[in-house]
Amino acid sequence: MKKRSEACILNATLFSLSLFLMVHFFFILLHAGPLNPVSVSLKLVTDNYVGRFFQQNWHLFAPQPMTQNLKLYVRVKYKGEGRNKTVISNWYDVTEPMIRTNEATVFSPYNRMLRIGSGYIHQLYIGGKDDLTYKLMEKISKKDNVAKEINASLEKDSDQVEQIIYRYASAFAKREFLKHEITDVQFMTSISDAIPYSKRDDLHFKVKEDNVVYDWKGVVKDVVELP
Known part of the structure; x- marks a missing residue:
């Protein structure tokens, strides 16, 4: 039996x-x-x-691998002295500390969290689709006259990604401001070219950072703080 x-x-x-x-x-x-x-x-x-x-895309591979760095910055509004004054924090670099932690402890939750964050930031810049998909969609839209429907779908995808990053930002804010009453969060994405190989030893060389700042939104209540 x-x-x-x-x-x-x-x-x-x-x-x-x-x-x-x-x-x-x-x-x-x-x-x-x-x-x-x-x-x-x-x-x-x-x-x-x-x-x-x-989550992944084909930009890692030839013939056009990624040559740019993506970062996420977050700042918060929280209740200050006596909870009568709203304080706005400085911008916090969310990406760089996670990269350092992940390099020190590869087998950890930070590996997954880092890839989730960078993946969604990348989606905001490329619209969540690879180049071949865009070409196919463009061809279909011209052939079947469905450009409006495709654009509406892309906007919906972008809105969903944006909401996910607000949740990600809220989780970070709850960790950094654990003892404060957080009211709102804001995030900023950054994209910059990788340091050229010829400049790898030049400590004074700085790459140009292009930033996009998103609106303030209420902190998401149903997320837990990042570890």
Whole structure:
């Protein structure tokens, strides 16, 4: 009886794992494959699944690898003396400390958090799509006259990414201002070219940073502070 029970558990586990792998690869295929009616109809589901757990893009690889650095800065409004005065903090660099911590402890939650943050910042700059997808969408819009629908979809994606970064910023703010009553958060994204190889030893060389500042918004209540 015990052996039969163990066999049933093993079979159920193998069946569940096989089913999960089938669904997983089906979602990956829809997300990464050419646009088609099925992928469009399930876009919200596949984007949430892949974006949440397997966020990446093809800019890491040739022929056009990424040559720019992305950063996230956050500042907060909180109640000051006697909670009668609102104080605005300085800008905090969220990205650089996480990079240093991740380099010191590779096998830690910071590796995942760093990739999530940088991935969403990258999405804000490129719109969440790779270059080939944009070319295909442009071709489809000209052929089928659906430019308005495609633009509306891109704007919706951008709004979703922006809301996610506000949540990320709120989690950071709660950690840094644990003893204060935070009312609002604001974030700023930064993009800069990588230091040229010829300037790698020049301590006085500085790259130009292009910043985009987003509006103040109320701190997100249902997030926990970053570790």
